[in-house]
Amino acid sequence: MEKVLKVSGMTCAACAKAIERSLKKLDGVLKAQVNFAAEKLYIEYDASKISLSKIKETVKKLGYEIKEEETEDQGKDILKNFILASTFSIPLLIIAMGHMFGLKLPSFINPHKNPLNFALLQFVLALPSLYAGKKFYKVGFRNIVKGMPNMDSLIAVGTSAAMLYGIFAIIMIFLGHHEYSMDLYFESAATIITLILLGKYLEAKTKGKTKEAIKKLLNLQPKMATVIKDGKEIVIPAQDVQISDIVLVKPGEKIPVDGCVIEGYASVDESMLTGESVPVDKKEGDKVFAATINKNGFLKIKATGVGKDTVLSQIITLVETAQASKAPIARLADVISGYFVPVVILIALISFISWMVAGKGFIFSITTFISVLVIACPCALGLATPTAIMVASGKGAENGILIKTGEALEIANKIQAVVFDKTGTITEGKPKLSDVYALGEDEDTVLSLAASVERMSEHPIAKAIVKGAEDRGLTFKDAQEFYSIPGHGVKALVEGKEVIIGNKKFLEENNIDISEGLLKFEEYTSQGKTPMFVAKGKKLIGVIAVIDLPKKTSKEAVEKLKNLGIEVIMITGDNKRTALKIAKEVGIEKVIAEVLPKDKAKEIEKLQRDKKIVAMVGDGINDAPALAKADVGIAIGSGTDIAIESADIVLMKDDPLDVVKAIRLSKATIKNIKQNLFWAFFYNVVGIPIAAGILTLFGGPKLNPMIAAAAMSLSSVSVVINALRLKRFR
Numbered sequence: 001m002e003k004v005l006k007v008s009g010m011t012c013a014a015c016a017k018a019i020e021r022s023l024k025k026l027d028g029v030l031k032a033q034v035n036f037a038a039e040k041l042y043i044e045y046d047a048s049k050i051s052l053s054k055i056k057e058t059v060k061k062l063g064y065e066i067k068e069e070e071t072e073d074q075g076k077d078i079l080k081n082f083i084l085a086s087t088f089s090i091p092l093l094i095i096a097m098g099h100m101f102g103l104k105l106p107s108f109i110n111p112h113k114n115p116l117n118f119a120l121l122q123f124v125l126a127l128p129s130l131y132a133g134k135k136f137y138k139v140g141f142r143n144i145v146k147g148m149p150n151m152d153s154l155i156a157v158g159t160s161a162a163m164l165y166g167i168f169a170i171i172m173i174f175l176g177h178h179e180y181s182m183d184l185y186f187e188s189a190a191t192i193i194t195l196i197l198l199g200k201y202l203e204a205k206t207k208g209k210t211k212e213a214i215k216k217l218l219n220l221q222p223k224m225a226t227v228i229k230d231g232k233e234i235v236i237p238a239q240d241v242q243i244s245d246i247v248l249v250k251p252g253e254k255i256p257v258d259g260c261v262i263e264g265y266a267s268v269d270e271s272m273l274t275g276e277s278v279p280v281d282k283k284e285g286d287k288v289f290a291a292t293i294n295k296n297g298f299l300k301i302k303a304t305g306v307g308k309d310t311v312l313s314q315i316i317t318l319v320e321t322a323q324a325s326k327a328p329i330a331r332l333a334d335v336i337s338g339y340f341v342p343v344v345i346l347i348a349l350i351s352f353i354s355w356m357v358a359g360k361g362f363i364f365s366i367t368t369f370i371s372v373l374v375i376a377c378p379c380a381l382g383l384a385t386p387t388a389i390m391v392a393s394g395k396g397a398e399n400g401i402l403i404k405t406g407e408a409l410e411i412a413n414k415i416q417a418v419v420f421d422k423t424g425t426i427t428e429g430k431p432k433l434s435d436v437y438a439l440g441e442d443e444d445t446v447l448s449l450a451a452s453v454e455r456m457s458e459h460p461i462a463k464a465i466v467k468g469a470e471d472r473g474l475t476f477k478d479a480q481e482f483y484s485i486p487g488h489g490v491k492a493l494v495e496g497k498e499v500i501i502g503n504k505k506f507l508e509e510n511n512i513d514i515s516e517g518l519l520k521f522e523e524y525t526s527q528g529k530t531p532m533f534v535a536k537g538k539k540l541i542g543v544i545a546v547i548d549l550p551k552k553t554s555k556e557a558v559e560k561l562k563n564l565g566i567e568v569i570m571i572t573g574d575n576k577r578t579a580l581k582i583a584k585e586v587g588i589e590k591v592i593a594e595v596l597p598k599d600k601a602k603e604i605e606k607l608q609r610d611k612k613i614v615a616m617v618g619d620g621i622n623d624a625p626a627l628a629k630a631d632v633g634i635a636i637g638s639g640t641d642i643a644i645e646s647a648d649i650v651l652m653k654d655d656p657l658d659v660v661k662a663i664r665l666s667k668a669t670i671k672n673i674k675q676n677l678f679w680a681f682f683y684n685v686v687g688i689p690i691a692a693g694i695l696t697l698f699g700g701p702k703l704n705p706m707i708a709a710a711a712m713s714l715s716s717v718s719v720v721i722n723a724l725r726l727k728r729f730r
Contacts, residue, residue: 003052004320005041007034009064011139011200012151013382014341018143022058026050037386037720041066042321062146063139075204082197085132089190092125096187115181119170122186126163129190133159133197149341151376155196157345158373158705162189165366183363185370185705192374192709199713203383203720217316217397220272220291225256238290241306249299254291258305261286266297273311273400273652318404318650319397329410329673330385340381344688348372351692364693367702371691375708380683380715384676387723392669395729400652401662408648412632412666414613418561418659419592419604419626421618422572422579423460423548425636425656426586429619431461431548433468434529437520438542444474446542450534452477453492453499457484461530464546487573487596489532497537501544503575507533517543528581530574554586557656562587564663567612571595571603571626600626617659634659668729676719683715 010016016034019041023032028049033042043055056066095109095118105111111118130137133155140156143149162185169180225238228246238256241247246262249255255268267279270292279295282288288301290310307313352369356362389406396403403409420426436443451469454462456479469476479492479499489502491510500510504521507514512535514521524531524545531545558568571592572579579593592603600616604626607614616623616630619637624646627633635647637654651658691703 001045001047001052002321003043003045004317005043005056006067007039007041007059007064008067009135009139010034010036010039011136012036014148014150015064015152016382018148018150019059019062019064021148022062023055026055026058029055035386035390036382038390040320062148063142075201078197078201078204081132082194082201085129085190085194085197088125088128089187089194092122092129092187092190095125096122096184111181115178116170116173118181119166119173119184119186122184123166123170126166126186126190129193130159130163133193136193136196149345151341153341154344154373154376155192158348158370159189159192161366161373162186162192162370162705185366188370188705191706192370195706195709195713196374199710199716202713202717217272217312217319220254221312222254222256222291226250239307241303243303243306245303245306247301247303249294249301251294251296251298253294255288255294255299255301256290257301257303258287258289258310259301259303261288261299262302263300264298266299267295269293269295273315315397315402318402319393321404328407329670329677330406332677336381340376344372344376347688347692355693360693364702367705368691368693370705371693371703371708372688374705375687375691375703375712376684380680380719381677383716383719383723384680385673387720388669388672388676388726391723391726392665392672392729395726396662396665399658399661401658401665402650402652403662403665404648404650408632409666409669411613412615412649412663413670415566415615415632415663416612417567417569417607418615418617419569419571419607419630420588420656421600421616421623421626422570422574422582424619424654425617426554426570426588427548427550427582429460429548429637429654431464431530431546433464433471433544434547435524435531435545436468436542437517437544439516439540441536441541443542444472446534447472447544448474448476449494449499449536449541450501450532450544452494453479453482453490453501455479456482456492457490460548461532461546462490465544468546486598487594494536500535501532503532507535507540510535510538512538512540514540516540522577525575525577526581528578528585530578548582550582550586551654551656553655553657557660558587560657560660561663564660566663569607571600573597597623598625601629604629615659615663617656634662665729668726672723672726676722679722680715680719683711687711687715 007019013036016036019034020032023029023043028046029043030046031044041059045055059066094103095105098105107113109117109121136152136155140150140152144153166184166186169184172180222238224235225241226233226235226248227241228248233248241257247257247259261282261284263284265283268282268288269279270289272291273289282299288299289312290305291312305311348369351372352365355365355368389409392409393403423429436447438446447465447469451466451474454465455476477494479494482490482492484490485506489500489506491498491500500507500512504514514533517533517540520543521531521533524543529545529547531543533540534542534544561568567590568588569590569592570579570583570588573595574593576591576593579591583591595603600623604614604616608631613631615632615634616626617634617636618627619635627635627646632649633647634649634651636651636656636659649662651662691708693702696702
C-alpha cells in the first residue's frame with residue numbers, strides 16, 4: 001500500500017529525519033520519506049503486517065500530528081503567537097536597552113535606583129513571549145529526552161539558559177549585588193522567540209506559495225453536476241455522480257467527470273490538463289475530462305471516471321507524491337541533519353567551557369553558548385531540496401509536464417541520450433492510406449480484403465487501412481481465425497481463403513513469393529511511407545502503403561536537444577528505409593529500425609552498457625517495457641491514458657518540445673537545489689564560528705544572541721525565496 005499523509009508540527013529537517021528513522025524500524029514499513037517543506041509523509045507499507053493506524057500512532061508518539069487533509073491554520077497560529085510575543089518583547093527591549101541610547105526610565109524601574117524592580121519587570125514581560133513559543137519548549141525538551149534533538153531543542157536550551165541566568169541574577173540583586181542588573185538576558189530570550197516566530201511565519205507564507213500548483217488543481221474540481229435521472233435533469237454534488245450516469249454540460253460550465261460524449265458538439269478548454277490554450281473540438285465518441293471547460297455548445301456525456309478515478313485526481317495524486325518524494329541530492333543534507341543538532345549542542349558547550357577556561361567570564365561564555373545554539377539552522381538544510389522540488393513539480397504540472405518523483409527530476413538533469421519511438425512520438429501517430437498497388441486484382445478488391453482482416457486489429461496502421469476503405473465506400477467481408485504477430489503482420493480466413501498482410505519477413509515465412517511487388521515496396525519506403533504486402537491463397541495480390549507525417553515540432557525538438565549536448569536516437573518497428581526517411585526530415589542521424597516491441601527494452605539496455613544516461617520517449621502503452629528500462633521513461637501525449645506505471649515523466653500534450661522543456665526544468669531545478677545547499681552549508685560554516693566568538697580573538701565583536709536569531713530565521717526564508725524563483729521558469 002502507498003499513502004501520502006499530512007504531518008504538522010515539524011520545525012526542521014531533524015524532525016523529518018526522526019520520523020523516518022522511527023517508521024523504518026516498524027515491521028511492514030517498506031519505505032518512509034518525509035518532505036519537511038511540504039509537510040508530507042510518503043509511506044509504502046505491507047498492509048498484511050502493519051496497519052495505517054499503527055503508523056499514525058507512531059508519528060503521534062513522536063509529538064507530531066497526522067492529518068488526511070491540508071490545513072491552512074498553521075500560518076495563522078504562528079502569526080497569533082508572533083503578535084503576542086512582539087506585544088511584550090518590544091516594550092521589554094525598550095526597558096532593557098533604552099538607557100544605553102539615552103532613554104530615561106521612570107525612577108521606580110531605573111536600574112540605578114531600583115535594580116530589583118528593573119529586573120522583575122523584565123522577567124514578567126518575558127513570560128508572555130516564552131508562552132507564545134511554548135511549542136519550542138514542549139517539543140524541544142521532549143526530543144532531547146528521546147535522544148532525537150531538533151531545532152526546537154536548540155531554541156529551548158538557548159533561551160532557557162538565558163532565562164535561568166536571569167532568575168539567578170534577580171536572586172543576586174535581591175541579596176545586594178546590584179551590578180547583576182546590567183547583565184540580564186530576559187530581553188534576549190524574549191526577542192529570540194519573537195524573531196524566530198516571525199521567521200517561521202514568513203517561512204510558512206513563502207512555503208505556502210510552493211503549494212499553489214496543488215491548490216489551483218484542487219480548486220479546479222467542479223462542485224456540482226447536472227445528471228439525467230428518470231428522464232429528469234437533477235443537480236447533484238459532482239462527487240455523487242456514478243459510473244455510467246448521463247451528465248449534461250451547458251456552455252460555460254466545467255465538465256464534472258471523465259466521460260465519453262454521446263451527444264452534442266462543443267469546443268472544450270483543456271488548458272488545465274495540458275497547458276495548451278487552444279480549445280479542442282469534441283463530438284460524439286470523443287473523451288472529455290473533469291474540470292475542463294465547455295466553451296460553447298451542449299454536451300451529453302456518459303461518465304467513465306468519477307471522484308478519485310478522474311484524470312485530474314490522478315494528476316493531483318501524482319504531483320503530491322512527487323512533492324513528498326526526495327531527490328538523491330537530498331541525501332547529503334539528510335545525513336548532515338541527522339547529526340547536526342547534537343554536534344551544535346556539543347560546539348556550544350565546548351565554546352562555553354573554552355571561554356570560561358580562558359578567563360572571559362560567565363557573561364561572555366553564556367552569550368556564546370546561547371548564540372551558537374540559536375544561529376545554527378538545520379531548517380535551511382532541510383528546506384533546500386524539497387522546496388525546489390515542490391515548486392518545480394508544480395510548475396511542470398501547470399504546463400502539462402507531470403514528474404513522478406524527485407529522483408526522476410534529478411536524473412533528467414543528467415540525460416545524455418534521448419531515444420524517441422517513431423510512431424505517435426516523432427510522427428503524428430495518425431497514419432493515412434496513401435497508395436494501393438494491385439497485382440492480378442483491382443485496387444478495390446485488394447483494399448477491401450486487407451481492410452476486412454485489419455478491422456480486427458487495434459494497430460494505428462490497421463485503422464488507417466480500414467478508414468481508407470470506408471472513405472472509398474467499400475464493403476467488408478467476414479474474417480475468421482484472425483492471427484497477429486506484433487511487428488510482423490496479420491492473417492485471417494476470408495471466404496475460405498487465407499489473407500496475409502505484413503512485411504517481407506512475415507510473407508516469406510508463409511512461403512509467399514513477393515518478387516513481383518518488391519520494386520513497388522522499395523519505392524514506397526524511399527518516400528517515407530510504410531508499405532505492406534497483401535496475399536490471398538498463397539499468392540501476392542498487391543502492396544498497400546500508409547504515410548505517417550512527422551509532427552510540426554519534431555524537428556525543432558531534435559535541434560534543441562542537440563543544442564543541450566544530448567544524442568538523439570529514433571527507434572521503430574518500421575522498415576529501415578522508411579525510418580531513415582522520417583529521421584532525415586527531423587534531423588536524427590541514428591536510427592534503430594525493424595525492432596519488435598518486446599525488443600525495444602534490450603536496445604535501451606545496449607545504450608546503457610555504454611555508460612549513458614538514457615531517456616526513452618514513447619506513447620506509454622506499447623513502449624512500457626522500454627520506458628521502464630530507461631533511466632528516465634517519458635510518456636508523451638499519454639495523459640489521458642496516464643501511463644504512470646511505466647513512465648517517470650508524463651507529458652500531457654502530444655508535443656516533442658515538452659521533452660526539451662522537462663529536461664530544462666530539471667536542469668534549472670538541480671541548479672537551484674545546489675544554490676540552496678551551498679548557502680545553507682555556507683551559512684552554518686560561517687555563522688557557527690562567529691557565534692562561538694572566534695572574531696573576538698582578532699579584536700572583533702561577539703555576536704548578540706538576538707542578531708543570531710534574526711540571522712537564523714532569515715537563512716530559512718532566503719532558501720525558500722530562492723526556490724520560488726523557479727516559478728518564473730519559462
